[in-house]
Amino acid sequence: MSEKLLMKGNEVIAEAAIRAGCKHYFGYPITPQTEIAHYMAKKMPEINGTFVQAESEVAAINMVYGAAAAGARVLTSSSSPGISLKQEGISYIAGAELPAVIVNIVRCGPGLGGILPAQCDYFQAVKGGGHGDYKMVVLAPSSVQELYELTVKAFNISDRYRILTMIMGDGMLGQMMEAVEFKDEEEIYHDDKKWATTGTKMQRESNDITSIYIQPEVLERHNMKLQAKYRQIEQEEVLVETYNCENADIIVTAYGTIARIIKNVIKSAEKEGIKVGLIRPISLWPFPAAAFLQYAGTPKAFLSVELSAGQMVEDVRLAVNGKCPVHFYGRMGGMVPSQKEILNKIREILK
Incomplete structure (x- = not known):
């Protein structure tokens, strides 16, 4: 019970x-x-x-x-x-x-x-x-x-x-x-x-x-x-969620509540024929570097979405180790990115 x-x-x-x-x-x-x-x-x-x-x-x-x-x-x-x-x-x-x-x-x-x-x-x-x-x-x-x-x-x-x-x-x-x-x-x-x-x-x-x-x-x-x-x-003690990453055109990484927004972005992108994957670090340390390395050869790019000026993106770049471009999109000051903003960034990267 x-x-x-x-x-x-x-x-x-x-x-x-x-x-x-x-x-x-x-x-x-x-x-x-x-x-x-x-x-x-x-x-x-x-x-x-x-x-x-x-x-x-x-x-x-x-x-x-x-x-x-x-x-x-x-x-x-x-x-x-x-x-x-x-x-x-x-x-x-x-x-x-x-x-x-x-x-x-x-x-x-x-x-x-x-x-x-x-x-x-x-x-x-x-x-x-x-x-x-x-x-x-x-x-x-x-x-x-x-x-x-x-x-x-x-x-x-x-x-x-x-x-x-x-x-x-x-x-x-x-x-x-x-x-x-x-x-x-x-x-x-x-x-x-x-x-x-x-x-x-x-x-x-x-x-x-x-x-x-x-x-x-x-x-x-x-x-x-x-x-x-x-x-x-x-x-x-590494904890990570990977979602929809196989054959993804782009893999987005985010943690905390922002990762929830990404899951809705994935649904919207599918309607346009864009396959978006998600790697969600649950343990920020120890960082799940192996998950990024595992999929480093899959997408055209990675995108780190954060409520910051760009912090976790540095660990993503270290994990990917130059095998794939890594982009960043962030908002600050309490502003939360919308699904539309993130999808626009994905379109921009995949042009």
């Missing part, structure tokens, strides 16, 4: 986190994700959990560090400028190999920007917005149902690899309401977390969690260990 409810995207993230075993939330309100905090403020006391509205985003991310170090499943959420403030703590969490989940419901930028849909935080998320050679897993849902499923998955990935995992959406996805089918019971990855700082009870040596290693040889070994873990994740 399962339960189907009509819910707002942000609230679904919070509910999914609870179902995944999260009992600790630390955050600071900022639109367009504040409903996550509202939901957690209501629900955490009901399950004997912890909700703290911190004094700042900086404080919130360091509270996440503390809870994760104690072995708890922990969530924080924010939106673009707030995520920027968390970057130092994110780097510390990555360096200390702590599992946690962070949500970024992206708003327009740069600067304070606006609360309308945007995807302009791609570089920050997948290239490492903080300092150091670190990575975090970045998942990009395209529906409210996926917000639920990928939030649960994010907690499991974080615990399996002791890594920070980000759910990255936009204002449309966070605010829209759709029917969500919840499972009666979630598949939860269980880790004994013997590394956690839970107190020794005088029965074992103390656990030390840190990201500071003074001796360069030791720090290099630690970094090499992290890099080996990242290579493992690149092999095991």
Whole structure:
């Protein structure tokens, strides 16, 4: 049996986190994700959990560090400028190999920007917005149902690899309401977390969690260990949807809510005899480079459609590796491209 409810995207993230075993939330309100905090403020006391509205985003991310170090499943959420403030703590969490989940419901930028849909935080998320050679897993849902499923998955990935995992959406996805089918019971990855700082009870040596290693040889070994873990994740945790790509005249790539628009563009193009394929990265990191390489010899061109000035398109070009032209179409400032705009761009490329 399962339960189907009509819910707002942000609230679904919070509910999914609870179902995944999260009992600790630390955050600071900022639109367009504040409903996550509202939901957690209501629900955490009901399950004997912890909700703290911190004094700042900086404080919130360091509270996440503390809870994760104690072995708890922990969530924080924010939106673009707030995520920027968390970057130092994110780097510390990555360096200390702590599992946690962070949500970024992206708003327009740069600067304070606006609360309308945007995807302009791609570089920050997948290239490492903080300092150091670190990575975090970045998942990009395209529906409210996926917000639920990928939030649960994010907690499991974080615990399996002791890594920070980000759910990255936009204002449309966070605010829209759709029917969500919840499972009666979630598949939860269980880790004994013997590394956690839970107190020794005088029965074992103390656990030390840190990201500071003074001796360069030791720090290099630690970094090499992290890099080996990242290579493992690149092999095991890639998520991608490919659609209509065989014999495609052009393959469009998009993630999040924009990919939904592309599926309607595909239908319109078919009426004109144009076969359009779609590659939708679901994991932005690890990036599904193999999917692009697989189809690099198929279309006349690739087209990356984004709510940005062009960010993911750089990874598409790297993946295609010169085997096919890669074009870009983007809107910014909260403007969302119409099906007609995208179809016109496709016609232009195929002339």
